[in-house]
Amino acid sequence: MTGKTKYTQSSQQQKRIQFFLASFLLLPFLLVCIVESLLKLFIPKKRKSVTGEIVLITGAGHGIGRQTAYEFAKLKCKLVLWDINKHGLEETATECKRLGAKAHTFVVDCSNREDIYSSAKKVKAEVGDVSILVNNAGVVYTSDLFATQDPQIEKTFEVNILAHFWTTKAFLPEMMKNNHGHIVTVASAAGHTGVPFLLAYCSSKFAAVGFHRALTSELEALGKTGIKTSCLCPVFVNTGFTKNPSTRIWPVLETDKVVRSLIDGILTDKKMIFVPSYINISLTIERFLPERAVAAINHVQDIHFEAVIGHKIKMK
Known part of the structure; x- marks a missing residue:
């Protein structure tokens, strides 16, 4: 055995010892955090x-975006x-x-990066620096993989996740300069679990949840603790985008209920906002269940909505 090999093994042993020591010292802190979190449930x-x-809301012409605008108006915000829909x-x-x-x-067309950037410049010049950004604009196509056209897949990602990058890059610098602000990501429970015939939508919402988590970690790493983040994850919402949704377990939510939870989460700096709140428990349990058990639960849920099924279409 060479001296170099002995040194490598010794170094690895030291790292293991340091890891176990750090983990042992971290345990009391984790217990304190858990107890603190439980106590906060009652406070x-x-x-x-x-x-x-100054609150900027994308997709403000309909649904969650419109109702969010009303609630912020009541709170005396500018x-x-x-929205792409002028009316x-x-x-x-x-x-x-x-x-x-x-x-x-x-x-603004949120599928167009240059339109977002040019509109952001107009906002800064005509209104001022945005301090609360609500990335809400979204599109959904209810169809299986083969019936979802390539441009529809591209647009789903352009609006549901890439737009979050462009708006955040446009407005975050001033928030960082002031170490003050709030960035809201409107995602979905479909960003945590798969739903048949919403393949593109689920994929984009998984990305949105990841964007929120990574951005949160990045801001913390940069010491920008004054900039808060929130991610909204509701189950089906009655906005008209999904036709006749129904499930045996989860309710189909009305927009006002979802937005009340969103506003409450923003005002209390809640990072992950599930609607209904108990869906978080279900998603957590699902991670520890065998695949057959998860499949059985999905069967019991019996999620239904109008969708185009094209898997028998001959691909060109």
């Missing part, structure tokens, strides 16, 4: 004030509303103004 969380903050955008802005908030509208 009302302090809600922060967002009065006067609103920047983005829907104007309707949202009219109601926000009726609620006493200032609302600025921008027709």
Whole structure:
């Protein structure tokens, strides 16, 4: 045995010892964190004030985006509303103004990176620095892999995840300069578990959840503790994007219920917002179950919605 081999083995042994020692010392801290987390379940969380903050919401012309705009209007925020649908955008802005908030509208195609960047420059020049960014715009195509057209797959990722990168790159620098802000990722429970005939959508929402977690870790590593992050993960929401959804276990949610949970999560700096909240328990248990058990649960759930099935179509 050479001296170099002995040195390598000794070095590896030292690393193992250091690892076990660090783990042993970390254990009491982990127990304290667990107890603290359990106690917080029974203590009302302090809600922060967002009065006067500039809030930008993508996909504000419909559904969750529109209702989120209404709630922030009630909190006396200055609103920047983005959507590709001009008519829907104007309707949202009219109601926000009726609620006493200032609302600025921008027709933006969130599948287009250059449109996002150019619109962001206009926002900074005409309104000011965004301090709360709600990445909500999304698209969904209910079909199996073969019936989902290639451009539809591309658009799903452009809107549901790539847009998050472009908007965050556009508005995060000022938040970092001030060490103040909040970035909200609207994902889905489908970003934690697969759903048949929503392959592109699920994949994009898994990416959105990953974006949120990685961004959260990156901001912490950079010491930007004043910038908060939240990720919204609801089950089916009655927004009209998915036709006639139903399940035996989970409810089909109304938009106002989802948005109430979202706003509460933002104001209390909650990182992961599940709606309903107990779905988190189900997803956690699912990770430890055998595949056959998970398949049985999925069968019992009996998730249904209108979808195009094209697996028998001859591919060109």
